[in-house]
Amino acid sequence: MIGLTLATGLLYSFFLICPNLLFANKYQYRNFTVFSDNEIPKSIDLVIDDAILRLEGSELYGNAAEFRLYICNDEWRFKFFTRNKNAGGVVNFLFSPNIFIRESNITSNQLIPPNTWKNPLTKRPLSYFIAHEAVHSLQREYDRFLIFRAPVEIIEGYADYIAKSESNGVKSLTEKLKNNASTMNPENGLYDKYHFYVGYLIENKGYNFERIVQEQPELEEIMNEIIEN
Numbered sequence: 001m002i003g004l005t006l007a008t009g010l011l012y013s014f015f016l017i018c019p020n021l022l023f024a025n026k027y028q029y030r031n032f033t034v035f036s037d038n039e040i041p042k043s044i045d046l047v048i049d050d051a052i053l054r055l056e057g058s059e060l061y062g063n064a065a066e067f068r069l070y071i072c073n074d075e076w077r078f079k080f081f082t083r084n085k086n087a088g089g090v091v092n093f094l095f096s097p098n099i100f101i102r103e104s105n106i107t108s109n110q111l112i113p114p115n116t117w118k119n120p121l122t123k124r125p126l127s128y129f130i131a132h133e134a135v136h137s138l139q140r141e142y143d144r145f146l147i148f149r150a151p152v153e154i155i156e157g158y159a160d161y162i163a164k165s166e167s168n169g170v171k172s173l174t175e176k177l178k179n180n181a182s183t184m185n186p187e188n189g190l191y192d193k194y195h196f197y198v199g200y201l202i203e204n205k206g207y208n209f210e211r212i213v214q215e216q217p218e219l220e221e222i223m224n225e226i227i228e229n
C-alpha cells in the first residue's frame with residue numbers, strides 16, 4: 001500500500017512538472033508558451049500582450065522571464081492540476097512555475113467562472129488572471145519556499161496589485177475600507193484588502209517587493225494606519 005501511494009504521488013508530481021502530455025494544442029507568442037485542450041485562437045496574442053503590460057509593473061519581471069501557460073477547458077483537467085475546481089488559476093509553488101488557468105473564452109478575453117462565484121468579473125479579464133498567476137510564477141523564481149516564508153496578504157496582495165495594474169488603484173479602495181465593504185473581506189473571494197495593503201506600502205511608503213517580504217508589516221496595523229490618515 002505504501003509503495004502504491006508513493007508511486008501515485010510520484011506520477012502525479014511528474015504530471016505537475018511535465019503536463020504537456022495532457023494538452024493537444026501548443027502555441028508560442030513572445031515569452032509565453034501556451035498549451036490548451038482546445039484549439040488556441042490567434043486572438044491569444046492580444047490577451048498575452050495585455051498580461052505582459054500588467055507584468056511590466058513588477059520589479060520581479062524582466063526580459064528573461066518565460067512562462068508556460070496551460071488553459072484547462074475540461075473541468076476534470078483543471079481540477080486534476082489544481083485540486084481546486086473553484087479557483088481561477090493556480091501555480092503549484094513547490095513543484096514548478098507552470099500556470100494553470102480554468103476554462104476561458106480567449107477571443108473575448110474572459111475567464112468562464114464556476115457557478116459558485118458570487119463576484120462579477122468587472123476589471124478582471126482573462127489577461128488579469130494570467131498576469132496574477134504569472135506573478136506567482138515570478139515569486140516562485142524569487143523564492144521557491146516563499147509560501148512558507150511570507151503571509152498570504154503579501155503573496156496574493158502583490159499578485160493582485162500587479163495584475164490589476166491601474167484599473168484598481170489604492171485610492172479607489174480607501175472608501176471601501178472605511179465603509180467596511182464586503183469586497184474588503186478576503187473570505188468573500190476577492191483580494192481587495194491584500195491588494196490595498198501592498199499598494200499602500202508601495203505607493204505611500206516607498207516599499208518594493210523585497211522590502212515587503214523582509215519586513216512583513218502587520219496587516220491590521222497598516223489597515224488602521226490607512227483609516228487614521
